[in-house]
Amino acid sequence: MIRRDYWPGYDGKKFFGFNTLLLCLLAVGLILFDGFGGAWVLWPLSFAFLFVTNGLWHFLQTILLKEYSPGLITSPIYWVLLYFIVRYDWLAGVITPSQWLAAMIIGTIVTLLMFGSVWYFRLKFHGGKLHGTRAINNV
Numbered sequence: 001m002i003r004r005d006y007w008p009g010y011d012g013k014k015f016f017g018f019n020t021l022l023l024c025l026l027a028v029g030l031i032l033f034d035g036f037g038g039a040w041v042l043w044p045l046s047f048a049f050l051f052v053t054n055g056l057w058h059f060l061q062t063i064l065l066k067e068y069s070p071g072l073i074t075s076p077i078y079w080v081l082l083y084f085i086v087r088y089d090w091l092a093g094v095i096t097p098s099q100w101l102a103a104m105i106i107g108t109i110v111t112l113l114m115f116g117s118v119w120y121f122r123l124k125f126h127g128g129k130l131h132g133t134r135a136i137n138n139v
Helices: 012-036 038-065 075-090 097-126
Strands: none
Touching (some): 012 038, 038 075
16 A cells, blocks of 8 residues: 555565664663653653554545555554553553643654655655545545
């Protein structure tokens, strides 16, 4: 789907490399938070928002394109994780409202940057039009 609709040069190596980097950054954030606590909660909490908003992207893409968007199957896991964070950390006062808001903003901005780059490649290689059997205007 990425190769066909957005970025012809995208391949498994890029997918694996990017996701490995992302998970390594998450691991570093978790280690820093476990070791130092406090404001370091922003790092893993921002990743939680990143994964939740990423899941929303896959959900909306599936609806708009009427085709399964890879990543949709794992998205509910992150939505459940966010529920647990809200229920057992934010509402319990473990995470402050300012930490919550900052992490939400950071995670959403990172998601927008990620998908902004995908749309950049779409405009660059496809002139903004979807290729294949369907188009966004036919939805």
